[in-house]
Amino acid sequence: xxxxxxxxxxxxxAALKFSNAQVDERPVILPAPVRGIDCICDYNANxxxxxxxxxxxxxxxYQEGDETYLVKPYKGKLMANKTILNASQAEQVxxxxxxxxxxxxxxxxxFPGPMIDAYENQEIEITVVNRFHTDSVxxxxxxxxxxxxxxxxxxxxxxxCPILPGQTFVYKIIASPPGTSYYHAHIGDQRxxxxxGPFVIRKPQSADQFFGExxxxxxxxxxxxxxxxxxxxMITEQFNSAGNKLPPTFSVxxxxxxxxxxxxxxxxGKGRYWxxxxxxxxxxxxxxxxxxxxxxxxxxxxxxxxxxxRVFIQEQTLSLRTSxxxxxxxxxVQSIIVHPGERFDFTFSFGSASRKEYLLVAETIETxxxxxxxxxxxxxxxxxDFDEPRNVNPENDYTKTEVCSEVAKxxxxxxxxxxxxxxxxxxxxxxxxxxxxxxxxxxxxxxxDEEYFFNFAxxxxxxxxxxxxxxxxxxxxxxxxxxxxxxxxxxxxxDCTNDICxxxxxxxxxxxxxxxxxxxxxxxxxxxxxPVHLHGHTFFVMKMGFGAYDETNGRLINDTADIMCxxxxxxxxxxxxxxxxxxxxxxxxxxxxxxxxxxxxxxTVTNNPGMWFLHCHIDLHxxxxxxxxxxxxxxxxxxxxxxxxxxxxxxxxxxxDDETSTPLPLWSVVVMGSLGDL
Ligand SMILES: *[C@@H]1O[C@H](CO)[C@@H](O)[C@H](O)[C@H]1NC(C)=O
Ligand SMILES: *[C@@H]1O[C@H](CO)[C@@H](O)[C@H](O)[C@H]1NC(C)=O
Ligand SMILES: *[C@@H]1O[C@H](CO)[C@@H](O)[C@H](O)[C@H]1NC(C)=O
Ligand SMILES: *[C@@H]1O[C@H](CO)[C@@H](O)[C@H](O)[C@H]1NC(C)=O
Ligand SMILES: *[C@@H]1O[C@H](CO)[C@@H](O)[C@H](O)[C@H]1NC(C)=O
Ligand SMILES: [Cu+2]
Numbered sequence: 001x002x003x004x005x006x007x008x009x010x011x012x013x014a015a016l017k018f019s020n021a022q023v024d025e026r027p028v029i030l031p032a033p034v035r036g037i038d039c040i041c042d043y044n045a046n047x048x049x050x051x052x053x054x055x056x057x058x059x060x061x062y063q064e065g066d067e068t069y070l071v072k073p074y075k076g077k078l079m080a081n082k083t084i085l086n087a088s089q090a091e092q093v094x095x096x097x098x099x100x101x102x103x104x105x106x107x108x109x110x111f112p113g114p115m116i117d118a119y120e121n122q123e124i125e126i127t128v129v130n131r132f133h134t135d136s137v138x139x140x141x142x143x144x145x146x147x148x149x150x151x152x153x154x155x156x157x158x159x160x161c162p163i164l165p166g167q168t169f170v171y172k173i174i175a176s177p178p179g180t181s182y183y184h185a186h187i188g189d190q191r192x193x194x195x196x197g198p199f200v201i202r203k204p205q206s207a208d209q210f211f212g213e214x215x216x217x218x219x220x221x222x223x224x225x226x227x228x229x230x231x232x233x234m235i236t237e238q239f240n241s242a243g244n245k246l247p248p249t250f251s252v253x254x255x256x257x258x259x260x261x262x263x264x265x266x267x268x269g270k271g272r273y274w275x276x277x278x279x280x281x282x283x284x285x286x287x288x289x290x291x292x293x294x295x296x297x298x299x300x301x302x303x304x305x306x307x308x309x310r311v312f313i314q315e316q317t318l319s320l321r322t323s324x325x326x327x328x329x330x331x332x333v334q335s336i337i338v339h340p341g342e343r344f345d346f347t348f349s350f351g352s353a354s355r356k357e358y359l360l361v362a363e364t365i366e367t368x369x370x371x372x373x374x375x376x377x378x379x380x381x382x383x384x385d386f387d388e389p390r391n392v393n394p395e396n397d398y399t400k401t402e403v404c405s406e407v408a409k410x411x412x413x414x415x416x417x418x419x420x421x422x423x424x425x426x427x428x429x430x431x432x433x434x435x436x437x438x439x440x441x442x443x444x445x446x447x448x449d450e451e452y453f454f455n456f457a458x459x460x461x462x463x464x465x466x467x468x469x470x471x472x473x474x475x476x477x478x479x480x481x482x483x484x485x486x487x488x489x490x491x492x493x494x495d496c497t498n499d500i501c502x503x504x505x506x507x508x509x510x511x512x513x514x515x516x517x518x519x520x521x522x523x524x525x526x527x528x529x530x531p532v533h534l535h536g537h538t539f540f541v542m543k544m545g546f547g548a549y550d551e552t553n554g555r556l557i558n559d560t561a562d563i564m565c566x567x568x569x570x571x572x573x574x575x576x577x578x579x580x581x582x583x584x585x586x587x588x589x590x591x592x593x594x595x596x597x598x599x600x601x602x603x604t605v606t607n608n609p610g611m612w613f614l615h616c617h618i619d620l621h622x623x624x625x626x627x628x629x630x631x632x633x634x635x636x637x638x639x640x641x642x643x644x645x646x647x648x649x650x651x652x653x654x655x656x657d658d659e660t661s662t663p664l665p666l667w668s669v670v671v672m673g674s675l676g677d678l
Contacts, residue, residue, distance in 0.1 A: 215268070
């Protein structure tokens with residue numbers, strides 16, 4: 001897949017007003033959050049205070065009194081001590097895909113983490129306690145821009161030191177913008193083990209009336225690998241139990257997915273393990289109970305490690321409303337492809353129903369013949385007023401997908417390729433939708449101040465790490481935002497055009513300018529899928545460009561002709577518009593009411609001074625170097641809170657004339673915030 005992506009990112013104005021307007025009742029949320037475990041903010045709490053205790057937990061364990069039992073799936077229920085657990089007992093068990101007792105990361109005993117549910121512009125204090133024995137942690141609030149508070153962004157070594165085992169760190173954040181966001185770990189690949197949770201921000205009053213809401217967090221689950229193993233397998237090889245190499249799988253255009261073996265799909269931490277495409281292990285699924293005619297808002301959160309997933313409700317049509325917190329002009333589609341880091345809201349109600357249970361399915365976009373089991377997350381939607389007994393273990397022969405034909409094609413939103421390779425589907429993308437945010441001003445971004453090309457790929461000779469413009473990201477050892485003087489690895493004058501550089505890539509962008517970023521996946525290092533996420537800002541998607549595809553099978557046959565790589569080796573570390581008259585923003589066919597986003601399979605800036613991470617949202621690629629830092633408005637960064645922790649190397653070398661980085665022993669990493677609140 002070699003799409004060209006153009007994003008313009010602009011000016012975020014945050015109205016930090018907290019009005020006393022009348023509050024709507026919270027809609028019914030299925031499944032209901034639990035106050036104390038989940039972070040449910042009262043409208044009048046300012047700040048709203050919550051505590052997150054992060055720890056390792058095991059799946060499929062049930063404890064009662066002094067006894068501990070191993071749990072097994074049984075026909076959609078759970079069995080322990082040779083008896084079937086009742087609902088309240090089953091609630092205490094973390095199941096994941098029900099395959100053995102496995103290690104996960106939980107918060108407040110929950111996997112995935114608890115929900116944060118707050119009102120727009122509310123201040124929230126989240127006390128994170130690291131209960132791991134060895135690992136460090138940070139929490140990033142994905143979708144929030146931390147306007148004026150870059151040190152609360154949660155990116156290890158960019159905005160803060162990692163929180164070490166036993167330590168506490170208090171995040172003080174403002175809930176903005178309203179919409180569907182989430183939070184997740186931002187060091188290593190801990191998201192793959194469950195360190196994430198939904199974050200919903202409500203407007204006090206919403207014009208959009210609906211009965212309730214259904215939160216769907218998606219995960220691709222590997223039940224064997226912890227996050228370090230996943231990383232090692234990605235950079236080495238994967239073997240099956242017979243000792244054969246497992247080749248990477250691919251989507252219809254032939255874009256490959258790097259080696260992170262998919263075992264099961266999870267919705268809100270639950271799924272079943274399909275060992276073949278006919279056989280699953282009868283594990284428990286998440287269940288949402290609705291009635292005919294009730295309109296629900298479905299908030300879909302892409303918390304996957306690697307695989308894009310196509311979401312649909314069997315045989316239904318969905319009304320797409322938002323992406324990444326921003327309103328789109330609603331369109332009717334049969335399915336939506338969700339890449340890691342993206343969020344989509346759609347609304348839907350069952351007008352009629354022919355059975356009691358329908359499945360909400362999120363199938364990976366790997367072609368079905370590139371692997372030999374069924375790669376999908378499933379959840380049950382039960383129609384309470386359909387007169388039939390409940391089936392806790394509904395079958396899925398996976399032919400009941402969407403309803404399409406050559407005449408009435410199914411609309412698939414957000415294809416990362418130009419052609420679905422089938423006659424019954426029609427691919428739509430961000431070129432086909434427009435923005436309906438009330439305060440938008442598209443005219444303000446139509447002329448640009450600066451333009452940058454960034455190529456996300458794995459170029460190189462023999463050694464092909466993840467990189468942006470041929471620079472493999474070297475993580476700093478101290479946060480660049482708060483200890484800038486300690487940075488010794490910044491990319492310098494060295495020419496990285498024809499050789500891969502290994503350094504900390506930081507691009508300085510001026511304040512209050514309209515910047516055009518062109519994100520590409522081109523050259524010898526292309527061919528793998530990358531969702532790109534920008535911190536601290538949103539961007540407008542001006543245009544998505546694709547290569548040439550064989551319409552009959554969907555394969556990519558040629559790269560985009562719009563961009564020329566000018567470096568010797570076709571690493572595409574240096575690029576320009578093929579048609580030079582496009583330079584400076586003069587590009588044909590731009591969307592004149594462009595949708596706003598923070599994650600795209602692209603984006604940038606500049607009214608939020610700080611150091612902001614820009615990276616592939618596949619943590620495994622990010623850890624491998626596919627990342628960079630946007631320094632926005634250097635010289636006008638906001639002040640860091642008093643006593644903010646510091647960290648860095650200790651070289652124990654008195655000769656070193658390292659005047660800027662005073663080496664700090666580890667115990668000087670201190671607690672931020674008020675201990676009295678803990
Ligand atoms: C487990 O099973 C044994 C034998 O049936 C029973 O005596 C015991 O009470 C059970 N334990 C629990 C916690 O239900
Ligand atoms: C579930 O079983 C436990 C233990 O036997 C019992 O105390 C509890 O009341 C039961 N709950 C329900 C909802 O049946
Ligand atoms: C799952 O349940 C079905 C129907 O009860 C049964 O035929 C099948 O063997 C079960 N699968 C496993 C792995 O237990
Ligand atoms: C691919 O694109 C290049 C440059 O635009 C063109 O010269 C070439 O003919 C194209 N190849 C195919 C197979 O379409
Ligand atoms: C270059 O782009 C301009 C503006 O879209 C267009 O008018 C012109 O025809 C293009 N030139 C070529 C050679 O395609
Ligand atoms: Cu990537």
